[in-house]
Amino acid sequence: MATRSLPQHISKQFDQELEDLRARVMTMGGLVEELLSNGLDAMDKSDAEMAERVTNSDYMVNAMEVSIDEECTQVLARRQPAAGDLRLVLAVIKTISDLERMGDEIEKIGRMVVRMCEQDSPKSYYVSVLSMGQHVREMLHDALDVFARMDSGKAVEVAEQDKKIDEEYGAIMRQLITYMMEDPRSISNVLEVVWAVRALERIGDHANNLCENVIYLVEGKDVRHTSIEDMRKEISSD
């Protein structure tokens, strides 16, 4: 299990810039987590107004991505970092891209909750979705924690949660198909839930990518498209 501290540079200013990048990613991640939390809350309480606010907040996530991305480009141009520093900046660029895509999925969930409220859909449709949503939120929280600590061992553990989320996804889908078959008039309504479940599953995938970015950063190994077992081997082979 490896963790990584920020390197110390002769230039204190450069240290500060890297630390600042990392802090800004954490702020962006915190915002995404909060929006997901609020989106699930809005679903739970059938609160269309809250869901609307979630949907309308995605622009903040987008703005953060553009701004951090710009800062990364400037750091690369000005500091011409090498080795670990370079990997840090590249990992930040990838991480914020994943966070931004999570924001897009959360926006969809918000829109879906608004429509569910309008249609007054029975709550039975989304009880299990809420439970899956909590697991996704926990996984995102843990993935951000992994990024904050730069802990590649923990990264593998968190990445494993994605498998469970995929299983939940499969079970909920089967349930939703049953609802649709039993009452074809509900198809449009249930499909809204289907999109939300799909969006949650994708947020899990992106949280998984966050973990892979940390492994790349700490271990210098690209573990995308690698199974959890192989990830473990890669890390323990150091």
Add this chain to the structure above:
Amino acid sequence: MATRSLPQHISKQFDQELEDLRARVMTMGGLVEELLSNGLDAMDKSDAEMAERVTNSDYMVNAMEVSIDEECTQVLARRQPAAGDLRLVLAVIKTISDLERMGDEIEKIGRMVVRMCEQDSPKSYYVSVLSMGQHVREMLHDALDVFARMDSGKAVEVAEQDKKIDEEYGAIMRQLITYMMEDPRSISNVLEVVWAVRALERIGDHANNLCENVIYLVEGKDVRHTSIEDMRKEISSD
């Protein structure tokens, strides 16, 4: 309308490295386009074997991404590029990430075609999907062309095609919902088509990202989260 040629460097070797990066992106893009084409062909001919081959080919796209990404990191570390060169390398990193995600979506389409063949689904389900698929393929082809020519004016035009694809997506979805309502036993089968349509829509989104990357590269402006109208303004304001 602006295009961009590769800059000439004192180091011929560096010129060669940048040209090589660009050529490798085009090769990767060509592979993705071919797989999409084959996936649609398999759908058209209900050819499960061909669809299986498409699904099994995604590893090649993944391997290309990892390899080009590694080359980008090396170029950044060794050449410490500035300004336009730096933007080129960063645009390549983003472009291959989008191409890789397209590969994932095409893999899903392949799997869906295999299942559709097993279930012997009526062709009426996916006639319009094929037509949408052709438009997505054209958009991808044009987006790769935009990348090859580094043409930001053309990039805006191609990005506009995404709107039409989204409209097609909406129309097909409504049609598929009607099928499900008319024959609830078909729901599982039709949902397979729903996933394929969704995957095509996302490939269109990624092709759109490719165009935005080129605008960023040529104009030095981040136009993500910008409307087509604002993109035009950004470009013509030079």
